[in-house]
Amino acid sequence: MCRAASTDRQSRPGVIEAAGSRPGSIASTAISTTRASTISGLKTRPSVLFKRNCWISFEPVEGSLSVLADYIGPHKIMWATDYPHSDGFFPGAPQMIGERIEPLSPEAKHQVLAGGAMGCYGLH
DSSP, X not given: OBTTTSTTOOOBOEEOSSOTTHHHHHHHHHHHOSHHHHHHTOSSOHHHHHHHHOEEEEOTTOTTHHHXXXXXXXXXXXXXXXXXXXXXXXXXXXXXXXXXTTTSOHHHHHXXXXXXXXXXXXXX
């Protein structure tokens, strides 16, 4: 969980080890759900809760990274090397991520490479 060790003790869920493309369907459901929030009595729409509180982790080989960065926001993305596992992507992960996010703007690239983790852990 992100921010678990921060001074304000706010917990923020992260979707880790789930393949970044899978949470896209979660985001889509949360973003498109309006009636469910009325029925369940939620005061805040699921899409707002998701956008405010969730980050998604991608592995460097996931082809959907740039598309979902555009959809959920590059500031809500983190990436992983899976180090020290032998099937991980260390030490080449940053270069692999760079290849995946080539179509994005320089600001979006910065958000994917660093801004997501900084926001999740409260390092801004």
